Amino acid sequence: MISLDTETTGVDHYHGTKPFFVTTCDENGEQRYWEWNVDPYTRDVEVDPSDLDAIRLLLSTDPTVVLHNTKFDVKALESIGVDNFNWNRYYDTLLAAHILASNQQKDLTALAVQYLNIDIQPFEDVLEKAVKECRTWARNNKPSWRIANKEDEDMPSAKEKTWKFDTWLPRLLAQEREYKEPVEGCDHDWGMNWYCQRCNGHRWWVVLSDYANTDSAVTLPLWQTMEEEIKLRGQWKNYLERLKVLRPLHLMEKNGLTVNLKWLDEKIQEFSEGSVTCEHICTNIAAGYEYELQLPKGGRNKSLDTFLTDVMKLKPMGYTKTGNTSYNKEAMEGYMATLPENSLEYTFVSELLDKRSQDTAISYMNSYKKFGIRIPDTDYIVLHPNINPTGTDTTRCASNNPNGQNISKKEKRNIRSTFGPLPDREWWTIDAENLELRIPAYEANEEEMIFLFENPNQPPYFGSYHMLIFDTLHPDKFKKHGIKCKSVYESTWYQWTKNGNFAVQYGAQEVSGTADRAYHVPGAQHRIQSRFTRIQELSQRQIKFAENYGYVETIPDKSVDPERGYPLLCTRSKWGNIKSTVPLSYHIQGTACLWMQGAEIRCQAALDDWNNRERKSNPRYRMFIQVHDELGFDFPRRAHPLKDPKNSNLDKIREIKKLMEIGGEYIGVRTTVSIKYHTESWAKGETIKC
DNA sequence: TTCGGTAGCGCC
DNA sequence: AAAGGGCGCTACCGAA
Numbered sequence: 001m002i003s004l005d006t007e008t009t010g011v012d013h014y015h016g017t018k019p020f021f022v023t024t025c026d027e028n029g030e031q032r033y034w035e036w037n038v039d040p041y042t043r044d045v046e047v048d049p050s051d052l053d054a055i056r057l058l059l060s061t062d063p064t065v066v067l068h069n070t071k072f073d074v075k076a077l078e079s080i081g082v083d084n085f086n087w088n089r090y091y092d093t094l095l096a097a098h099i100l101a102s103n104q105q106k107d108l109t110a111l112a113v114q115y116l117n118i119d120i121q122p123f124e125d126v127l128e129k130a131v132k133e134c135r136t137w138a139r140n141n142k143p144s145w146r147i148a149n150k151e152d153e154d155m156p157s158a159k160e161k162t163w164k165f166d167t168w169l170p171r172l173l174a175q176e177r178e179y180k181e182p183v184e185g186c187d188h189d190w191g192m193n194w195y196c197q198r199c200n201g202h203r204w205w206v207v208l209s210d211y212a213n214t215d216s217a218v219t220l221p222l223w224q225t226m227e228e229e230i231k232l233r234g235q236w237k238n239y240l241e242r243l244k245v246l247r248p249l250h251l252m253e254k255n256g257l258t259v260n261l262k263w264l265d266e267k268i269q270e271f272s273e274g275s276v277t278c279e280h281i282c283t284n285i286a287a288g289y290e291y292e293l294q295l296p297k298g299g300r301n302k303s304l305d306t307f308l309t310d311v312m313k314l315k316p317m318g319y320t321k322t323g324n325t326s327y328n329k330e331a332m333e334g335y336m337a338t339l340p341e342n343s344l345e346y347t348f349v350s351e352l353l354d355k356r357s358q359d360t361a362i363s364y365m366n367s368y369k370k371f372g373i374r375i376p377d378t379d380y381i382v383l384h385p386n387i388n389p390t391g392t393d394t395t396r397c398a399s400n401n402p403n404g405q406n407i408s409k410k411e412k413r414n415i416r417s418t419f420g421p422l423p424d425r426e427w428w429t430i431d432a433e434n435l436e437l438r439i440p441a442y443e444a445n446e447e448e449m450i451f452l453f454e455n456p457n458q459p460p461y462f463g464s465y466h467m468l469i470f471d472t473l474h475p476d477k478f479k480k481h482g483i484k485c486k487s488v489y490e491s492t493w494y495q496w497t498k499n500g501n502f503a504v505q506y507g508a509q510e511v512s513g514t515a516d517r518a519y520h521v522p523g524a525q526h527r528i529q530s531r532f533t534r535i536q537e538l539s540q541r542q543i544k545f546a547e548n549y550g551y552v553e554t555i556p557d558k559s560v561d562p563e564r565g566y567p568l569l570c571t572r573s574k575w576g577n578i579k580s581t582v583p584l585s586y587h588i589q590g591t592a593c594l595w596m597q598g599a600e601i602r603c604q605a606a607l608d609d610w611n612n613r614e615r616k617s618n619p620r621y622r623m624f625i626q627v628h629d630e631l632g633f634d635f636p637r638r639a640h641p642l643k644d645p646k647n648s649n650l651d652k653i654r655e656i657k658k659l660m661e662i663g664g665e666y667i668g669v670r671t672t673v674s675i676k677y678h679t680e681s682w683a684k685g686e687t688i689k690c
Numbered sequence: 691t692t693c694g695g696t697a698g699c700g701c702c
Numbered sequence: 703a704a705a706g707g708g709c710g711c712t713a714c715c716g717a718a
Contacts, residue, residue: 159711296714297713298697298698298712298714299696299698299699299712299713299714300698300713300714301713301714301715302714302715320696320697321696321697322696324696324697329698357699357700359699360698360699360712363711363712364700364711367711367712391708391709392709393707393708394708396702397709398710399701399709400709400710400711401710402710403710405702405709406701406702408701409700410700413700415700502702505706506706507706508705508707509704510705512704512705514705514706571707573703579704579707580704581705585708586708588707589702628702628708628709629702692718693716693717693718694717695715695717696713696715697712697714698712698713699710699711699712701709701710702708702709
């Protein structure tokens with residue numbers, strides 16, 4: 001068993017980030033490490049091929065490898081041609097940290113303190129100090145060096161703490177300035193000015209290697225402690241299952257998703273013009289009040305605040321969590337509902353709302369351009385959003401650089417329309433249907449709801465949960481129009497019913513009236529809860545459990561561990577008690593995302609099988625994104641699934657559908673998926689029943 | 691100049 | 703004492 005860690009020139013593996021330091025440590029504490037120079041003008045790493053052979057050889061002896069954030073190091077190694085990492089023999093301390101304490105800090109420094117009582121922070125502090133000093137020196141003395149910078153197009157992820165991208169700098173500067181190299185074996189006594197009092201060596205030579213080697217040395221004992229603890233808590237099977245999802249996610253990230261650059265530019269242009277028009281209308285209205293308005297690029301600034309509060313004298317519609325008057329979307333919609341439609345105030349508010357939504361969309365699209373990699377000879381760029389399975393308090397994945405999970409599908413500001421398969425490819429997107437509603441319904445045995453989910457073709461609700469609730473709240477309307485209420489009240493009562501349902505799903509408390517306001521029906525939540533009492537009881541059980549133990553567990557998965565679910569620590573209020581809104585929400589959300597995790601693992605195995613059979617150098621059947629309950633597949637383009645099923649990918653999609661839906665059987669919930677087929681864009685999908 | 695908090699808005 | 707869960711990104715603003 002060895003631990004392995006890499007230090008890199010950044011985090012953007014697809015923009016030239018490379019490892020310049022690889023360190024390993026075995027169970028006897030023997031360390032091996034490889035360090036390469038970074039060209040300061042290009043940031044290219046001058047890798048020694050014989051070192052690569054040594055690393056490959058080490059991996060080929062099939063050790064069990066322990067890493068902290070496996071996907072990152074595997075991508076770093078792959079970028080320099082080391083691609084024999086064995087996904088069947090590794091452990092990850094980041095995943096371990098999540099299963100042991102889902103909502104606590106998970107960085108190596110925090111874990112070393114917590115599990116080993118070792119403080120490695122001083123190594124990071126001294127590294128930070130050295131790097132920052134070196135950056136300042138380099139900026140002043142080597143203007144053509146490529147110091148990490150937010151504006152550098154090969155570092156789209158550089159935001160704050162940019163110094164972390166330049167940890168290669170101290171050693172280089174030590175050489176550049178001809179500082180004396182510390183004598184190996186000397187028991188260094190570092191003085192205040194970086195010099196060793198004993199051997200006269202300069203600390204910049206070793207500040208990075210000391211830091212990195214400490215990390216790899218700590219990782220093994222950390223893992224051993226964590227492994228024991230995971231087993232002690234009866235979570236070993238759940239942990240092993242969790243390990244399996246990293247490879248599918250890794251491949252998903254590598255595949256990435258394609259955006260049509262022309263469509264993207266058109267959309268940016270359209271929204272930019274739209275935003276300017278809104279801005280003009282707003283500033284003109286303000287001018288009528290003799291107020292020189294400076295609209296913010298983001299949500300709000302002082303100029304806007306003053307205008308809304310003091311000049312137009314709008315009464316507060318709601319408050320931010322710190323108690324300031326809120327001018328968010330909800331407040332704006334509140335003004336629009338109460339002000340006369342032909343008033344200046346109404347126009348101002350609606351134009352401001354319009355401007356904001358377009359500005360948000362523009363900022364997202366600009367980030368796609370920043371992160372996108374051009375695909376030669378096409379109009380497409382490809383994005384590689386990072387997917388972080390330990391980024392949330394539950395088992396949900398987070399996504400960043402760029403975030404692939406908040407791409408607008410609103411009708412008016414649809415951005416998914418700029419995403420789509422390459423001309424020789426086709427996309428399939430598969431959604432779990434009402435997954436987070438089904439889980440509590442089946443678990444609590446809420447019979448009326450289960451009947452609905454089991455009989456999607458039967459009257460009166462035809463499988464629609466929203467319609468069931470609609471009838472509960474508006475029986476007269478439902479009696480009159482039946483299922484047609486959906487279209488008759490599309491943007492009013494039906495939409496409000498959906499809004500209220502989501503509020504309840506995410507834990508809105510009855511006493512707050514939040515859900516009632518969303519439903520536009522006083523007392524709505526109470527009426528619903530008295531019709532569906534069992535889910536309410538389930539919630540109480542989860543709260544009780546969380547109050548006793550501090551966490552909730554997901555529903556045990558029979559294919560993983562029939563005894564134990566995955567533990568999720570619950571958020572506490574500032575007074576230290578469990579927030580009552582959390583336990584059921586985490587229990588359901590956590591279960592839903594493990595359902596998806598299982599689906600990803602099973603689907604990737606099927607894709608591997610198909611790809612191996614084809615024996616092409618590039619895997620042709622791939623997953624490209626997951627958005628919590630939606631999974632995207634990128635397949636070679638074949639015939640249309642309805643027009644020419646035999647020559648289409650329909651058989652493979654049927655298999656995928658089966659592999660996804662079977663996950664419900666393991667948790668006692670009937671789960672179904674809906675399937676869309678895309679040849680042009682992510683926004684345009686044909687529903688395929690199969 | 692850097693950094694963190696606040697706010698707003700996109701997704702499920 | 704309060705009562706809507708989970709995220710990431712951008713802009714703004716004030717303090718370090």
